Amino acid sequence: MKDAASTADAGVLTEWLVKVGRDRDRQCFAALFQHYAPRLKTYLRKLGCDDALAEDVVQEAMLAVWRKAESFDPSKAAASTWIFTVARNLRVDRLRRETRIEFDPDDPLLVQDEPAGADDQLARRQSDDQLRQALHDLPGDQATVVEMSFYQECPHTEIADRLGIPLGTVKSRLRLAMSRLRSALGDDVR
Secondary structure (H helix, E strand, O other), rough: HHHHHHOHHHHHHHHHHHHHHHOHHHHHHHHHHHHHHHHHHHHHHHHHHHHHHHHHHHHHHHHHHHHHHHHHOOOOHHHHHHHHHHHHHHHHHHHHHHOOOOOOOOOOOOOOOOOOOOHHHHHHHHHHHHHHHHHHHHHHHHHHHHHHHHHOOOHHHHHHHHHHOHHHHHHHHHHHHHHHHHHHOOOOOO
């Protein structure tokens, strides 16, 4: 059977793979290994694997063929297609594992900000209180539109629908409210 592996046709290879799956036939597996291992290695080298990686993937692929041969369905694919697909998928899995991004603990995005000092916390609290008071002082219709837009994150069209007012009115109320808030907070930015 070993000599036949080098000259086997697709029907014989399929038959050997079926026997491996059905009967755990070691001779058929050895013949499949002899036939496909060098071809898989060449295929993997063409896909960019170095010799060591190609050899590892071939070993994994043939082990997977042994373990999963019973799932091979000759009506869906040829033995060669099935075996090469197993090898290709293992190569892709290997590449995914190797290209995972390692986290850099010194990455500025991962470093926590230093806690604010007492004076910064006091200023922030005062600013927050001032904003709350300014929002409280807005006329009810403007306060409602601001709350829906900024706190509930509703789009302007949804606010108009929910309040039963024209879209232009929603935008006018927001503009007036923002102007009043700027004035109350002492912000001259327009």
